[in-house]
Amino acid sequence: MAYMNSWIRHIHLEEMAREAYDILIVGTGAGGGTVLWRLCERLAKEQLRIGIIEAGDLVVPTHTQNLPTYNVDDVANMWRNPKYVKYYRTNAASGAVPIPIDFQQPIIFGGGMVHWGTTSIRMDPVDLAEWPVSIREMNYYYKIAERIMNVTRRVAAGSSVQEVMLQRLRENGFPEATDIPMAVDFTATQNGRINSSFFFSSILLIARALNLHSFDLAVKARVTRVLVENGRVSGIEAMSRDKKPYTLRAKTVVLSAGTFGNPHILLHSGVGGNAVGHYLANHSTVDSFLKVQRSAFAEVSGISRVLIPRSADRSYQFLLFGGDYYQPFKIKPLSDEWRIWLGAHGKVQSRYENKVTLDPVRRNEYGIPDLQISFSYSEEDMEIISEMAAASVLVASALKMPVSGEGEVCLRHPGGENHEMGTCRMGENPETSVTDRFGRIHGILGLFAADNSVLPTSGTANPTLSTVALAIRTADYISEQLK
Numbered sequence: 001m002a003y004m005n006s007w008i009r010h011i012h013l014e015e016m017a018r019e020a021y022d023i024l025i026v027g028t029g030a031g032g033g034t035v036l037w038r039l040c041e042r043l044a045k046e047q048l049r050i051g052i053i054e055a056g057d058l059v060v061p062t063h064t065q066n067l068p069t070y071n072v073d074d075v076a077n078m079w080r081n082p083k084y085v086k087y088y089r090t091n092a093a094s095g096a097v098p099i100p101i102d103f104q105q106p107i108i109f110g111g112g113m114v115h116w117g118t119t120s121i122r123m124d125p126v127d128l129a130e131w132p133v134s135i136r137e138m139n140y141y142y143k144i145a146e147r148i149m150n151v152t153r154r155v156a157a158g159s160s161v162q163e164v165m166l167q168r169l170r171e172n173g174f175p176e177a178t179d180i181p182m183a184v185d186f187t188a189t190q191n192g193r194i195n196s197s198f199f200f201s202s203i204l205l206i207a208r209a210l211n212l213h214s215f216d217l218a219v220k221a222r223v224t225r226v227l228v229e230n231g232r233v234s235g236i237e238a239m240s241r242d243k244k245p246y247t248l249r250a251k252t253v254v255l256s257a258g259t260f261g262n263p264h265i266l267l268h269s270g271v272g273g274n275a276v277g278h279y280l281a282n283h284s285t286v287d288s289f290l291k292v293q294r295s296a297f298a299e300v301s302g303i304s305r306v307l308i309p310r311s312a313d314r315s316y317q318f319l320l321f322g323g324d325y326y327q328p329f330k331i332k333p334l335s336d337e338w339r340i341w342l343g344a345h346g347k348v349q350s351r352y353e354n355k356v357t358l359d360p361v362r363r364n365e366y367g368i369p370d371l372q373i374s375f376s377y378s379e380e381d382m383e384i385i386s387e388m389a390a391a392s393v394l395v396a397s398a399l400k401m402p403v404s405g406e407g408e409v410c411l412r413h414p415g416g417e418n419h420e421m422g423t424c425r426m427g428e429n430p431e432t433s434v435t436d437r438f439g440r441i442h443g444i445l446g447l448f449a450a451d452n453s454v455l456p457t458s459g460t461a462n463p464t465l466s467t468v469a470l471a472i473r474t475a476d477y478i479s480e481q482l483k
């Protein structure tokens with residue numbers, strides 16, 4: 001138990017409340033971890049006070065799949081444990097089609113990256129054309145993000161199943177099928193440098209930051225409000241695990257509490273414009289499983305990770321996952337029937353009516369109004385969903401791998417894909433966006449957002465690489481102001 005609390009140095013909010021910070025970051029997920037690392041790198045020589053505050057506890061020191069004792073069932077249970085995840089449930093969705101909603105917000109040191117699948121795809125230029133940051137600039141920041149996240153296409157390389165699948169797809173109508181870029185580190189352990197972090201997470205960025213600049217960290221510390229005086233941020237209010245409130249002073253605050261955490265803080269503070277909490281988006285996801293006979297291949301011990309990217313006339317992407325690299329020491333029975341997951345991620349419209357708001361009645365364990373979510377798919381979203389379902393059958397047929405089970409091409413409930421975004425989206429117009437193109441909250445000096453909440457539109461690519469790229473850009477902007 002003592003070790004569980006000492007693998008990274010952290011202090012109590014009471015101690016942080018005695019300091020005056022130059023920069024405070026809220027949240028240690030993809031956005032918060034990236035901003036911390038980049039600021040510590042860019043400001044390494046500056047005498048600045050930096051702090052980072054996390055609502056969750058220290059639970060695992062790395063991506064769960066880097067743990068040799070990783071057990072897929074235990075982690076699934078951990079992921080469902082309300083101690084580490086806040087669920088937003090409703091079955092009362094209105095809109096084109098009533099679909100149950102079950103969004104979830106990880107509350108844990110490291111955020112969603114403790115569990116994420118590491119799929120790291122750039123947004124397509126068709127989608128980036130709608131963003132307030134130029135494609136050229138995005139490409140510059142994507143390159144940095146890919147470097148620090150060790151993004152590679154090598155994961156399934158050499159597997160006969162991967163080669164057969166790519167060949168069949170390319171010959172049968174999907175010439176753009178390719179290997180999925182994933183954030184995993186293939187560097188061998190050598191010359192005394194131990195690589196124990198194959199799967200990337202924001203905890204690695206926080207570890208790198210530790211070696212660049214000193215910073216204070218508080219965990220089990222829930223930020224409830226940002227404080228603004230005369231149009232300028234002056235600090236935050238946070239509660240400790242025993243629900244005691246503290247005021248922390250800061251000249252710059254970066255909110256990286258995620259798609260639900262950020263608007264929750266802003267709405268409860270009465271800060272930000274009309275767009276705060278609105279334009280909630282995700283990726284509509286259509287799942288199917290394909291049947292493969294092991295005996296049809298030379299060997300199937302490898303894995304497959306295939307991407308069919310979106311195109312100008314197709315507002316969705318496909319991912320195919322076969323085999324796994326989980327549970328390295330588990331002995332599994334060799335079965336002749338093998339299943340491949342085929343998932344389609346569709347673009348979802350950014351609509352004002354898809355939103356999070358403060359619940360007028362319910363309060364959370366910190367005594368502040370809970371969030372409620374209104375979300376539905378539009379008719380346009382439903383058209384893309386129908387196209388994805390029809391195209392899934394075409395992909396299965398191109399692969400000569402039938403869909404397993406009658407009619408088993410299913411629409412996943414919104415939130416089940418964990419790609420929520422957009423509640424503090426970036427844009428030029430303060431009426432329809434929350435931050436400007438650098439992640440600065442419109443109209444408030446020194447207050448920024450950097451995480452999935454700022455993504456301007458959903459596109460079709462898994463969100464995290466784009467979030468990391470934009471968070472680096474926001475950190476560069478802040479460091480230029482502070483140098």
Ligand SMILES: Cc1cc2nc3c(=O)[nH]c(=O)nc-3n(C[C@H](O)[C@H](O)[C@H](O)COP(=O)(O)OP(=O)(O)OC[C@H]3O[C@@H](n4cnc5c(N)ncnc54)[C@H](O)[C@@H]3O)c2cc1C
Nearest residue numbers: 027029031055107111112117118119223261451452462464
């Ligand atoms: C099982 C799973 C698989 C996934 N696979 C992929 C994938 O393959 N590719 C991909 O691109 N994405 C994937 N994702 C999504 C990815 O994890 C998210 O896109 C990413 O984590 C979002 O980063 P974020 O910084 O916006 O939020 P988070 O990572 O959720 O971080 C927010 C942090 O803020 C903290 N926080 C919240 N509120 C407060 C508060 N009030 N005060 C203080 N701290 C607070 C939270 O505890 C959390 O640590 C996956 C997610 C899951 C769960």
